[in-house]
Each structure stands twice: as C-alpha cells, then as structure tokens.
Amino acid sequence: MNAFQPLQPTLQPEKQHRPVPRPKKHLRQRSYRIMAMETSAKITVNVIIITAALSALSQLLPYHWLQQDKLREIRTEVKLMEGRVSNLKSEFSRNFDPTQADTIKQEQSYRFEPGKRQLVIINPDIKSVEESDSTP
Numbered sequence: 001m002n003a004f005q006p007l008q009p010t011l012q013p014e015k016q017h018r019p020v021p022r023p024k025k026h027l028r029q030r031s032y033r034i035m036a037m038e039t040s041a042k043i044t045v046n047v048i049i050i051t052a053a054l055s056a057l058s059q060l061l062p063y064h065w066l067q068q069d070k071l072r073e074i075r076t077e078v079k080l081m082e083g084r085v086s087n088l089k090s091e092f093s094r095n096f097d098p099t100q101a102d103t104i105k106q107e108q109s110y111r112f113e114p115g116k117r118q119l120v121i122i123n124p125d126i127k128s129v130e131e132s133d134s135t136p
Contacts, residue, residue, distance in 0.1 A: 094100050106113075
C-alpha cells in the first residue's frame with residue numbers, strides 16, 4: 001500500500017530565527033540618564049572635596065607664615081646668643097689664664113705696681129662741652 005505512494009520527504013520543522021532582542025529606546029535613554037546622574041554626583045562630590053581642601057589651606061597658610069616669622073626671629077636670637085657666648089667663653093678663659101692674672105687685678109682694683117703710672121686720657125671735645133655747660 002504504501003509501497004506505491006511516493007515517498008514524501010519528512011518535513012522537519014524549520015528553525016525559527018528569533019530576532020536579537022535590542023534594548024528599547026526608552027531603556028537606552030534611561031541608562032543614559034542614570035550615567036548622567038552618576039557623573040553629576042561624582043563631579044559634585046569632587047567639587048565639595050576641593051572646596052574643603054581650599055578652605056583648610058586658606059586657614060593653614062597664615063598660621064604657616066606666622067610660624068616661619070617666629071622661626072626667623074628665633075634664628076636671629078640664636079645668632080646673637082652665639083656671639084655673646086663666644087665672648088663670654090673668651091673672657092672666661094682670659095680670667096682663668098695665669099699669665100693674665102696681674103692685668104686683670106689692675107683692671108678690677110685700680111691698683112698699679114709702684115713703678116708704673118696711671119694714664120688718664122681726656123678728650124678735648126668733652127672738656128669744651130663741660131666748660132660751656134658749667135658757664136651760666
């Protein structure tokens with residue numbers, strides 16, 4: 001029976017090609033809005049951080065300048081004190097030098113050896129000023 005019937009090719013169901021789902025236009029616009037909001041938020045946060053940093057810097061700079069002025073003043077004082085200390089050291093070593101003992105005694109006691117005379121130097125300008133002041 002079926003032998004005489006022409007063979008029909010078995011029909012296989014054709015594969016249906018599904019179209020690739022593409023994001024719809026409103027979804028794309030929504031993602032752009034979200035990205036714009038995120039970018040705006042990042043920019044806002046960065047501007048706030050920069051403002052806070054500038055504010056802190058504006059408060060710290062005058063303090064820094066004041067400290068630098070104080071440091072310069074202290075360095076000047078240290079240089080003056082170093083000079084004074086070196087003078088005191090030289091005077092100290094002179095005071096305890098045995099060869100200078102006689103000279104130091106004469107300076108401090110106004111006593112002189114019997115064979116020496118005391119010299120008093122008078123400035124003629126001062127003498128004339130004293131005479132003019134004493135004359136009424």
